[in-house]
Amino acid sequence: MTDTVPAGLYALTGGGSRTEGGLLEGVAAAIRGGARWVQYRDKDAPPDTRAARAKALRRLCNECGVPLIVNDDVALARAVGAAGVHLGRDDASLQAARETLGAGALIGISCYDSLDRARAAEAGGADYVAFGRFFPSRTKPRATPAPIGLLRRARAALSVPIVAIGGITPENGAALIVAGADVLAVGHGVFGHAD
Known part of the structure; x- marks a missing residue:
């Protein structure tokens, strides 16, 4: 496990028809923006x-001193030399990811609305846990809602950094930090706008 989980904004790229150049431009702007x-x-x-996109992003992130995490794909994270991987309920196990990526990799676990899942992830060596969706989300509109009070309970129960995700905007993000989140994971709020 590592101590290099950065607090603050965690920018989540989306799929879709974005070109590699557009993706890199968007990520560079997100990094410049914080x-x-x-x-x-x-x-x-x-x-x-x-x-190809993951390799290009890894180069950009390395140049900017920002860790790149790959969603759901341990093999891709390893192949491109990403800093780590984020795993959901139906992805590889934490143990398998750690064995593949090594002790220094950042491995995060989606915990949705489950403090028990987060406790198990922490006990298994996760570097961070993610809860949410806290607000209506364009990326995952059917995701199970998580109550903001979950962050307070998680902060009292866990030592690992806590990521909040789901429908986060400049208007509602502060409430998540106050409740106990260390990190705000934002997709559409970062990449869904021209500026």
């Missing part, structure tokens, strides 16, 4: 496209 780390998230592109 993103402390980036997650490459694209479930729709063909494997070769995903690999």
